[in-house]
Amino acid sequence: EDQVTQSPEALRLQEGESSSLNCSYTVSGLRGLFWYRQDPGKGPEFLFTLYSAGEEKEKERLKATLTKKESFLHITAPKPEDSATYLCAVEMARGNKLTFGTGTQLKVEL
């Protein structure tokens, strides 16, 4: 069965303290891996799509990387406004539906 596992479940950082979130997957025929950010009471907001091992994407303080088994979301010098739940999802070759992990709840404190 296709699975997506995110770790840690929750992460508390001080402002400026860099860290990484992990998304590991066991799927066959990966079409793409997606990162989303979700704020309380809102829908997920698209961040990145990664298609092949070795690919990297960056946006402001966020950088996403992909290997054959996992993806990392690196957060450099985070700010309180980066506090949110970060969701990872995979799209398999056999369909357009996304399988989501349960997310990492990030809290950045002053």
Next chain:
Amino acid sequence: KAGVTQTPRYLIKTRGQQVTLSCSPISGHRSVSWYQQTPGQGLQFLFEYFSETQRNKGNFPGRFSGRQFSNSRSEMNVSTLELGDSALYLCASSSAGGESPLHFGNGTRLTVT
């Protein structure tokens, strides 16, 4: 460009009733997907429509159904509501159904009492 719009934002229903949720995709997007989000299960795929045809379906009972209109707007219906149907229902649209990322609305919060 306006985002994905879902109505209503909140709904309270009683067990056994039925409910219809509405979704207006981003202009020009022809693919609409529906997801259920709960604290225990996270986001789970319900179904996807493209050009008025259901292309993919998740593992939900037949009480969950949907449709898409010629203007790409979509509705989702849940019949014979159960307490476990309480969740945030999210609609997402994309321009080409699989070759572009999903853009989500802010959801409809359904509470079944």
